[in-house]
Amino acid sequence: MSKNKAKVVSRKEMTKAQWTLHQMNVNKIGYFMIAPFMILFFLFTIIPVALSLVLSLTNFNMIEFPDFVFMQNYATLFLDDELFITALKNTMIFAAVVGPASYIISFVVAWFINELNPKIRALVTLVFYAPSLSGNVYIVWTTLFSGDSYGWLNGWGLKLGLIDTPIQWLTTKEFIMPIVIMVALWGSLGMGFLSFIAGLQGIDRSLYEAGAIDGITNRWQEVWYITLPSMKPQLMFGAVMSITGAFGFGSIVTTLCGNPPTDYVGYTVTHHIEEYGGTRWEVGYSSALSFLMFLIMVGANMLVNKLLSKVGR
């Protein structure tokens, strides 16, 4: 046996399993290095998703011993919970508007910034990124849209005679969705936007020169034929950031319009999860909601990824 060990190992003499084991042994330090991160990552990110799938099949409510109810929670969601249908509809509308809009705005702004003089690029980047950095400043929008006459919009509307009584902007059904979407877009130039800025700066100038020689006559053609195909990895990353952001923004609604908002306009699945998970402790039911949201988010991301990978092929 000891003779065997002393032999110099070569890839050819081993089966695939043996080679893998050998590699694992030689590089075992790698497992030690990822262990601290991965343990916490699984504990707080992966296991919760897996648990939500398991618990969603039970009627777990923190008091009684959970029973296995199979698909009952999901059936209730779609057949017997009108509020969920409202929440799902709102979430989908938000995501369908805010996701693509924030993505396109991020790219166009990043591209325009790249066309500016390099000296002022950093400053302009800061201006557009600052809202997403400042997080809870959503609160300032409550001052701008405040329902009394000291609110910015009401104050000037009254003064200029555009309205005769203060409007309750944040509690009137018709205004909630547009205002929340606007505020969401205002704060949506985040990581994806920075990635675009960096991606644009990283494109080799010689590509553009070659393009000019090949007959590209303006910047619009340039962006379509050269820029977009050259920064596909950043476009993918930006898409993930936009989609994930667009699905998970119930907190803006809560900050601006309260929870629940008037007539449940702008009530999202996130609120519904909080209601059942946090307030009523019907964990089985809220897990069904969580897992469904997980599937929707990942599904949307995969779909968009597929579509983007076809661009320029």
Add this chain to the structure above:
Amino acid sequence: MQKEPKFKKLRTRGHRVVLNRSKGGDGAITVLLFIAGFVMILPLVYTISQSLKPLNELFIFPPRFLPMKPTLENFKGLFYLMNFSWVPFSRYVFNTVFISFAGTFGNLLLSSLAAYALAKIDFPGRNFFFQIVQKSLMFSTSITGTIVYLIVAWLGWMDSYVAVIVPAFASSIGLYLMKQFMESNVTTAILESARLDGAKEFKIFWSIAMPMVKPAWLTLIMTSFQGLWQMGGSSYIYSEQLKTINYAIGQMTAVGVARTGVAAAGTVFIMIVPIIVFVVSQSNIIETMGSSGMKD
């Protein structure tokens, strides 16, 4: 008969090709960006302006954008008034600072260590682990909040700093950015020669790889710090003396109009710190984001 295609004459300056840029297009872009930038920054400027207004100016009709007599009273009030509350303001500040620093430090250390292994050590399964992390960017962890709450409770971490600090250590975006950056910026040849010289892997990580990825550190510090700094009322912490500034400011806003100015001052305080962190590290962050792309 085919027409001869018309070629626009190629403009050159010295040996360089001059790219086709119309003056009108440049002008339009500048004007558009100026207007859009104005809209973006307006709410932030308005917050600052509110915080500088004396109480009587906060309630004049119609509201003015800029203060007539700017004052720092609100900022003084933030520290002075709140020191008479049950928990002194300095305690909220300490909590926020402590949580932000500890969480950021742990995140930086754990993410870099894992990122280094995933990028530069060829162990079986590394692709699998990285793929999971990358896929996890596709959903926001807020949806599983209830279950994470149960896990934190099960660990016995309720009502302690640990409950908010430790989960922040394992942020997938941090690991993702660090790994991508290490992959393209740490030269494998240097690591190999250090390995041949008999250096231990931890030593190589710490004294060779880490100094090469300073831009990525700064990016991780920014993303992690920003999230923790702005953390409001966390459901894990219910003791008043462990709560954060952002929570305290939320309470002030809820109290009503008399505290409007002080609350605005608090909001400015919360808002300005991450902006400063970003400004200081901006060029490094952009450099890091250059390798943020996703390959399918």
